[in-house]
Every structure is written in structure tokens, then in C-alpha cells.
Amino acid sequence: MKDPLPFDHRPDLVLGRALREALDPGDAQAFTARVMALAGQVRLPSWDAVLARWARTGVAAALVVALAAGYFVGRTTAASPAAARPTVSDVLIAPPAHPGEVEVVLASVIGNN
Amino acid sequence: MADPPSQPTQQAARIAQQDEADLVARAVAGDRPAFGVLVERYAGVARRVARAVLGNPEDADDAAQDAMLSALVKLEQYDARRPFGPWLLRIVANAATDRRRRRSVRRVEPLDVGLTAGGPRPDTATERRALNERLRQALAELPERRRMAVVLFDVEGYSHGEIATVLGIPEGTVRSEVFHARRRLRVLLADWKEEG
Numbered sequence: 001m002k003d004p005l006p007f008d009h010r011p012d013l014v015l016g017r018a019l020r021e022a023l024d025p026g027d028a029q030a031f032t033a034r035v036m037a038l039a040g041q042v043r044l045p046s047w048d049a050v051l052a053r054w055a056r057t058g059v060a061a062a063l064v065v066a067l068a069a070g071y072f073v074g075r076t077t078a079a080s081p082a083a084a085r086p087t088v089s090d091v092l093i094a095p096p097a098h099p100g101e102v103e104v105v106l107a108s109v110i111g112n113n
Numbered sequence: 114m115a116d117p118p119s120q121p122t123q124q125a126a127r128i129a130q131q132d133e134a135d136l137v138a139r140a141v142a143g144d145r146p147a148f149g150v151l152v153e154r155y156a157g158v159a160r161r162v163a164r165a166v167l168g169n170p171e172d173a174d175d176a177a178q179d180a181m182l183s184a185l186v187k188l189e190q191y192d193a194r195r196p197f198g199p200w201l202l203r204i205v206a207n208a209a210t211d212r213r214r215r216r217s218v219r220r221v222e223p224l225d226v227g228l229t230a231g232g233p234r235p236d237t238a239t240e241r242r243a244l245n246e247r248l249r250q251a252l253a254e255l256p257e258r259r260r261m262a263v264v265l266f267d268v269e270g271y272s273h274g275e276i277a278t279v280l281g282i283p284e285g286t287v288r289s290e291v292f293h294a295r296r297r298l299r300v301l302l303a304d305w306k307e308e309g
Contacts, residue, residue, distance in 0.1 A: 023264065032156055
């Protein structure tokens with residue numbers, strides 16, 4: 001047998017034949033029958049099952065995003081200056097910042113009469 | 114002047130690839146006999162590659178079977194523009210490697226020095242079996258990737274590029290692995306011939 005050339009691109013037929021015989025797996029029909037018997041029990045993923053799986057994931061993700069968005073919007077609203085704005089009742093109950101202004105208005109009303 | 118020999122081969126390969134793409138499409142659609150044709154076509158190579166990795170024929174058949182069933186489930190992921198064989202054999206190689214890693218106690222038996230170092234040649238009745246045993250043991254001595262590379266190249270006739278796809282390594286590394294594996298195995302075969 002010749003010394004091999006480095007990186008010979010042709011298969012070595014003699015070695016190939018010998019290895020094929022050494023690795024011969026035997027009864028091919030029995031193996032195929034065994035695989036096909038098990039293949040009958042395998043359920044292939046159908047396109048609607050794949051879609052359903054993605055849909056479930058999508059709904060779950062949308063829920064998480066909605067919850068997170070609600071939380072952040074709520075937090076932002078609570079912390080914003082608008083929340084500190086006085087209500088109508090606060091204004092009515094609170095003492096006037098410039099008490100004199102009311103008196104001037106009243107005096108002018110009385111004076112007109 | 115005759116056509117270059119590669120042309121009919123390439124044409125045949127294209128037809129085979131188209132045929133296999135059709136078989137895969139039918140198998141994906143639930144046609145089990147179509148999958149059966151693919152199993153029949155690739156059972157031999159799948160079992161030989163698994164045996165090259167695992168040594169033990171029962172383990173090899175289990176790995177090849179797992180790989181076939183795994184391929185059936187993953188068939189939708191197969192790109193029909195590429196050859197089917199390397200795609201399937203990559204699954205086989207992974208299944209065999211995984212099984213080999215999981216296998217805890219059972220190991221390849223220690224080498225018989227008489228067999229591997231060219232001991233006295235057995236009688237003709239057991240001659241072939243002894244050579245096969247020698248080759249299997251010599252294969253078992255090689256690194257796993259090297260074993261698969263030489264089997265895929267010299268036994269199954271895959272190209273370096275296809276083997277690179279199967280093993281997930283560069284083509285140059287495949288060439289190197291085949292070269293080193295052959296060097297070891299050819300010595301063994303040469304000893305055997307000289308003894309004869």
C-alpha cells in the first residue's frame with residue numbers, strides 16, 4: 001500500500017471497503033421496521049399547533065407589557081406636579097392669599113348700587 | 114471527447130437532492146411511507162457513523178434510531194436547497210456523541226495488543242472477523258471527530274465540504290482529520306496484507 005499523499009481528495013477504496021465491513025450494522029430491515037414503528041407514535045408539530053403556541057406566548061407577553069405599562073403610567077401620574085394641583089374645594093376652604101381684594105370687589109359692588 | 118465524469122455525477126446528485134426534497138415535503142405533510150424511504154436510504158450510513166463513535170452496535174442502533182426520530186420532528190427545519198444527507202448525519206453525529214457522553218460505565222474494552230500490533234494471523238475461518246475487530250479497535254483509538262471524518266469520507270463517499278457541515282468544523286480541519294486517521298488505519302491494513 002502506497003504512503004498517502006497529504007490531504008488526498010479521493011476516497012481510499014481499499015480502506016473504505018474494509019471499514020464498511022468492520023462497521024457493518026447487520027439487519028437493515030429490522031432497524032427500519034423498528035424506527036418506523038416508533039415514527040408512527042411521533043406527533044409532528046402542525047402549523048396550527050405552532051401558531052397556537054406562539055399565540056399563547058403572544059398573549060402572555062401582551063399581558064406583561066400591559067401590566068408594566070399600567071404600573072409605570074400610574075407611578076408617573078402620581079409623582080407628577082399635576083397631582084399637587086389644588087381642587088375646587090381646597091381653593092374655597094383655603095384662606096384668601098390676598099384678603100383685601102375681596103373687600104375691594106365688594107366695596108365696588110356696593111358703590112355701584 | 115467524452116464528457117467529464119463529474120457532469121453525470123453532479124446531475125445525479127441534483128436529481129437525488131430534488132427527490133429527497135420531495136420525500137421530505139411529503140413526510141412533513143404526514144406521509145409516513147415517504148419518511149420510510151428516507152430511513153431505508155440512510156439507515157446504513159447512520160448506523161455505521163454511530164458505530165464509529167460508540168463502538169457498541171446496540172448503542173449505535175439506539176443512537177441512529179433516536180436521530181431518525183429527532184430528524185422526523187425537525188423535518189420542517191430542513192432547507193430543501195441543501196443536500197439532505199449531511200443535515201441528517203449531523204443529527205446522527207450529535208445523537209451518537211451525546212449518547213457516548215451519557216454512557217457512564219460501559220466503555221470500549223482495552224485494546225488487545227496481539228490484535229492491534231499485528232500478532233499471529235488467525236486461521237482463515239476467523240480471518241475476516243479478526244481484521245474487522247482490529248479495525249474497530251484501531252478506530253476506537255482515534256479521536257471521535259477523526260473517526261467520523263474518515264468513515265464519512267472513505268466509507269460513505271461524502272466530500273470534505275459535506276463532512277465539514279456534518280461535523281461543524283472548517284473544511285481544512287476535515288482534510289487534516291481524514292489524513293491522520295488514514296495514516297493510522299493504513300498501517301494496520303498494510304501489516305495485515307504483509308502477514309497474508
